[in-house]
Amino acid sequence: MSEKQEFWRWKEYRWHDESMDWKDADIISAGVDIGSVSSQAVIMADGKLYAFSNQRTGFDSPESANQAINWAMEGTGMTVKDLHYTVGTGYGRVNVPFADKALTEIACHARGGNFMYGPSVRTLLDMGGQDCKAIRCDERGKVEAFLMNDKCAAGTGRGMEVFADLLAIPIEEVGELSLSVEEEPEPVSSTCVVFAKSEASALLREGWPKNKVLAAYCSAMAHRVVTLLERIEVQKDFAITGGIAKNSGVVKRLEKELGLEALKTKYDSQIAGALGAALFGKALETKRRKN
């Protein structure tokens, strides 16, 4: 029996810095971001990135949190008891059993974005699994204003997964393939995942090649988030966090429409929320020790 490929599946993985010994650190802080689609756990040793995991969220938030942290700690000899302070964030932020505090993903993405892209970031776009946030922040990564998309999943990662599956294109290849069109097509008229899928099916029946359909969807998604960004007034520098930041098809179109290039980073854009949470964890532990 052959196994059916699930094209929407993105790579789940873990990492830790083997050159570091966490036992030397004074403060071990952790951030656990339980999103609607993906979950990440980040562990920091004295404010330096030590380990992280990135996986899909299951139906059980506490279980997803446990899995994420255990996976991040795998092979390090660390246990949950070694974490001095843990902050939960994301939709499941109140369901992280071992967390000391919950903070919103908005605050955490701004803080994490500041760490990943540097203090010059003033506008951050978090394109997550089922929502999208435009955040304006100061040089410390503190939120000054934010806007979220409305009550549907249009323009989000889940929509992109649906398209990857529909067109049988691995999710990691969607962006580049969408950029391979000779001429940019009109964007699909609806960014509603369900309606856009119907529209794409119709385009495929009309004989559109896959790259053109993807270009039309990436373009619509980019346009939708640009309208969100414009409402919050984009200020330089601009950066993107969340899974969609890895999709060059959306990012390049977004940059073109905004007339602004997004900053690049060596870090995985998906861990920004958990990273911010871990940084808050360090600050909270420092505060706790002072009191």
Added chain:
Amino acid sequence: MANQAVLDQETFETFHNWRVNRAEYAKQWKKRTGGKIIGYFCTYVPEELLYAAGILPVRILGSHEVQDVTEPHIFAMFCPFCRDCLAQGLKGRFDYLDGITIAQSCLHIRQSFTSWQKHIPVDYNYYLPMPNHVQSPRAAPFLTKELEVFKASLEKWLGRKIDDAAIDDAIEVYNRNRDLLWKVYELRKGDAPPLTGEEAMEMVLSSQMVDKQDHNAALETLLTRLSKRESTRSTGTRLMILGSENDDIEFIRMVELCDATFVTDDHCTGSRYFWNNVKLNGNRLENIAERYIKRVPCPSKDWPQRTRVAHVLELAKTYGIQGAIVMQQKFCDPHEIDTPALIKALNGVGLKTLFLEFDVTVPIGQFKVRVEAFLEMLQEDDLF
């Protein structure tokens, strides 16, 4: 997490019960007094006149339940509040009403009134052409004459005259109610307000549903109790909420469970309803008209000058707020026009704002993220 539970529940029980069991109260009132009940759609209706006629004016509000009964009657792009109000009538939840009335404010709520008029039989209905251009010097004289016509219409329906003494009494009862509500609001200025925003909302909402004399008695008791009420509840961030009609208790409760307290508001279900009194000075109807012309305006009437902005800034200052939630019913055109000016003015004095659009049901989870993020923006400065 702020602990609502540490505030004693019974202090506001009367108001809560009135709000929840409003139909039962109205039916008992009718039995007790033999009087008639009129439902009104907008707080520009001069309730004093109805009350002087021995009528109980009750506000028609929605139920925050998903419904489809209004689909044939009201456009989907009209505000959810006006549809929710009509739905209550179509579902027979106001079957105790003898009549309905509205004073002109916005077209959406007027559509609820006219649909009600057409499809739900009531003995009496009256449309009061309340001027929208309240800043015109002709507005008060115009309304005075309209009140004479309204009075005559009520007298004809009831088959008896509404005498001056009854109007005086009604004005007194209504002014008393407004004074008492205002006194309770004054207590919210303190460092540890003895009531939550949720409780304040219960209090004002119930005043729109019950006999003002009953409400006044309850408010007198409340003021005595509040002076002795000891709260160990954390006030947290001091917030203001402002915008269109808002009786969303569930939303207010959710916010106040995030270590925040609403210390004031500008809603027609809140301070806007009772902020101004009738000043008795000669012609009674003229005095009533003056009150409704000069009251804190609904944005449908706040032009060409935007007078409400200054009022909101004054509230923000005197109640010591740290941030404001600006809400509006989806598709509410008058508030949509006012919202940018209000946000700009609040931001201009260094107050951050969170804008939210309300529907019949509020997505609590999605709004909670926004509210918490907003509160984090106002707090947690020591974490950076």
